[in-house]
Amino acid sequence: MRLRIVGGGLAGCEAAWQAARIGVDVDLYEMRPHRRGPAHTGDRLAELVCSNSMRGAALENAVGLLKEELARLDSLIVNAARESAVPAGGALAVDRERFAELVERRIAEHPRITLHREEILDLDDPRPTIVACGPLPGEALLAAIDRILAGSSVEGAAPRRLHYFDAASPILAADSIDESVMYRKSRYEKGDGDDYLNIPLDRDGYAQLLQDLRTLPRHEAKAFESDGRFFEGCLPIEEMADRGDDVLRFGPLKPVGLRHPVTGVTPHAVVQLRKENRDASAFNLVGFQTRLTWPAQREAFERIPGLANAEWLRLGVMHRNTFIDSPRLLDERLRLRGDRPLWFAGQITGAEGYVEAAACGAMTGIHAAREMLGWSELVVPPECALGAVVAHLQNTVSHDFQPANVTWSMVPPLPTTIRDKKARRALLAERALHALAEFSARLDTP
Numbered sequence: 001m002r003l004r005i006v007g008g009g010l011a012g013c014e015a016a017w018q019a020a021r022i023g024v025d026v027d028l029y030e031m032r033p034h035r036r037g038p039a040h041t042g043d044r045l046a047e048l049v050c051s052n053s054m055r056g057a058a059l060e061n062a063v064g065l066l067k068e069e070l071a072r073l074d075s076l077i078v079n080a081a082r083e084s085a086v087p088a089g090g091a092l093a094v095d096r097e098r099f100a101e102l103v104e105r106r107i108a109e110h111p112r113i114t115l116h117r118e119e120i121l122d123l124d125d126p127r128p129t130i131v132a133c134g135p136l137p138g139e140a141l142l143a144a145i146d147r148i149l150a151g152s153s154v155e156g157a158a159p160r161r162l163h164y165f166d167a168a169s170p171i172l173a174a175d176s177i178d179e180s181v182m183y184r185k186s187r188y189e190k191g192d193g194d195d196y197l198n199i200p201l202d203r204d205g206y207a208q209l210l211q212d213l214r215t216l217p218r219h220e221a222k223a224f225e226s227d228g229r230f231f232e233g234c235l236p237i238e239e240m241a242d243r244g245d246d247v248l249r250f251g252p253l254k255p256v257g258l259r260h261p262v263t264g265v266t267p268h269a270v271v272q273l274r275k276e277n278r279d280a281s282a283f284n285l286v287g288f289q290t291r292l293t294w295p296a297q298r299e300a301f302e303r304i305p306g307l308a309n310a311e312w313l314r315l316g317v318m319h320r321n322t323f324i325d326s327p328r329l330l331d332e333r334l335r336l337r338g339d340r341p342l343w344f345a346g347q348i349t350g351a352e353g354y355v356e357a358a359a360c361g362a363m364t365g366i367h368a369a370r371e372m373l374g375w376s377e378l379v380v381p382p383e384c385a386l387g388a389v390v391a392h393l394q395n396t397v398s399h400d401f402q403p404a405n406v407t408w409s410m411v412p413p414l415p416t417t418i419r420d421k422k423a424r425r426a427l428l429a430e431r432a433l434h435a436l437a438e439f440s441a442r443l444d445t446p
Helices: 010-022 062-072 078-083 094-111 139-150 203-215 237-242 294-301 356-372 385-393 421-441
Strands: 003-007 027-028 053-056 091-094 113-117 130-131 161-168 171-173 196-201 269-275 282-285 313-316 319-322 342-344
Touching: 003 010, 003 053, 003 356, 010 027, 010 078, 010 094, 027 130, 053 062, 053 356, 062 078, 062 237, 062 294, 062 356, 062 385, 062 421, 078 091, 078 356, 091 094, 094 113, 130 356, 196 203, 203 237, 203 294, 342 356, 342 385, 356 385
Parallel strands: 003 027, 003 130, 027 113, 130 342
Antiparallel strands: 053 091, 161 319, 171 282, 171 313, 196 269, 269 282
């Protein structure tokens, strides 16, 4: 029997890789190039549709620990990201094209994985299946998911398919930027020191940006996007501006750790540009995910110092993301409760973020493969960042389940109180990697 995986994004590719590594044959289905989703721009597997950053790389960050855990499980996604990395201070950012090329080539070359360029419209096939369709599946597949969820018990209530909004930041050509009004520096001197271009804003410049964000036209939501719910970890920049005058200065435009290297002055606010590819030929406008209309984006962002003649390679877009009520639908192996061999992985579960999606893929690939081989169940250690992802997806305390990135709050605390945050997190990471080593040692045994 072969494992079927629906979706060739980060979760689907990682699931295929891990299952094949254990010894199961895999059929991986990707609908492109026959049909693209609303956020897709290309046809390669593992396309990064929003930022090119996989966030913090250090073990003191929960997502940094998650990446290291995946790397120690021979993660396809993390290994490809590290090989295609571009300078980004303390973050792991990648050259999108190189990253997708590596993932697709390794999937194609694996003897146990067969890639099918075909859209899956139903889930009636009784084979063990991992649904890793991403947050924007087609209506036919959504209807198929709803039919299956309708037969699942959710504490006596009808299962819900939920949704929220997500947004992507603009990208601009490097040779169209006026660097004379900027300075190169990473926050707190992390990285090589020139991983970011920083645009200092004085009070008047910041006030002008606020006014533009609040008053310029915005895309009107389509009928299926009409309830206006946003993921708090990825708010449109104009939504943050609406919430208060200083919200942006304490968010993506915070000047902390970015003193001017010549004057020594800390600006009122700072707009950061991050390298988008290895050649530094394109930059991402950090934190500027937006639903402003495209003409409005040009008007607002070209008023920012140094961007008057910007060539926009991509302007911000707004789209709907869909997720299921995972705490009440899935068990700790991300398997649909009940008898059917059906797992869910990636952003459709409510695990927000590239690395979290890959983590879901890794776990479902492992769990599905072991079940198919008749091996005993393995529980992901709760002390690990992988376990923290599971903890969020199993959190039944909240009645309004929402997507979230992995955080230290999802990890069981240490038995003793250590006041120093950095030291405490270092011990948490050490404990996690020790638990992961024990888990990993059992992966290939019945």
